[in-house]
Amino acid sequence: MSIESTLFDGGCTCRFVRYRMTTKPLFVHCCHCRWCQRETGASFALNALIEADRVQLLQGEVEIINTPSNSGKGQKISRCPQCRIAVWSNYAGGGDAVRFIRVGTLDEPDRLPPDIHIFTASKQPGSYFRPMCQLWLSTTKHRRCGPRKALNAERLYWHGPHRSSPNA
């Protein structure tokens, strides 16, 4: 029997940037807001939220680009300085403590399906929801139908991480 690894490696397309998440994330959200749709050019963004000190830069460096955000406070998107792929970002709300890892940049993105779908009011046709996920229509209207992990995530998302021990 194998023990599931809690390491998650990823990087950019040109492989200049390589990084590692040293634990599982706090949670994974699938954001259907218009801003994420524009930034990804896709129907939604998939982000793994994790404490910044649990992300190691294994190789290369990132260039931080200040980018406007829905809140008006902006987000800092960390990109490969060569191929410009975004590997993670920090939103003003969570400060530098919480990184939003772009799940699609992980070597094995299938390991981190979403726990929660947010801004579902602007979901594009054809996007599907993972069963038993919590759905938020917007920042104020959401349906509490998810597992406990996702419910706890709601608090973390707005008030910052309180996890103290690894893999809690």
Ligand SMILES: [Zn+2]
């Ligand atoms: Zn690159």
Ligand SMILES: [Zn+2]
């Ligand atoms: Zn979004």
